[in-house]
Amino acid sequence: xxxxxxxxxxxxxxxxxxxxxxxxxxxxxxxxxxxxxxxxxxxxxxxxxxxxxxxxxxxxxxxxxxxxxxxxxxxxxxxxxxxxxxxxxxxxxx
Numbered sequence: 001x002x003x004x005x006x007x008x009x010x011x012x013x014x015x016x017x018x019x020x021x022x023x024x025x026x027x028x029x030x031x032x033x034x035x036x037x038x039x040x041x042x043x044x045x046x047x048x049x050x051x052x053x054x055x056x057x058x059x060x061x062x063x064x065x066x067x068x069x070x071x072x073x074x075x076x077x078x079x080x081x082x083x084x085x086x087x088x089x090x091x092x093x094x
Contacts, residue, residue, distance in 0.1 A: 029062025
């Protein structure tokens with residue numbers, strides 16, 4: 001099964017422009033792709049995992065990944081997220 005067929009079979013390709021060219025790039029192990037996700041929620045979820053596993057599949061197929069993870073500081077000016085202590089874990093459902 002080619003990389004394009006695998007991604008299609010798994011439902012990871014919904015629509016695209018120039019499908020023949022994209023299929024050829026993926027199947028010959030070349031091309032560069034971009035994916036990203038917003039990790040600003042209190043926890044990661046299956047949607048984040050899906051992006052990461054798709055990045056790995058495409059990388060293993062020979063494509064060159066470029067990816068971005070968005071992070072916003074919701075806590076005022078600091079460059080790091082605050083430590084999550086057990087005392088406030090209930091607010092995240094842990």
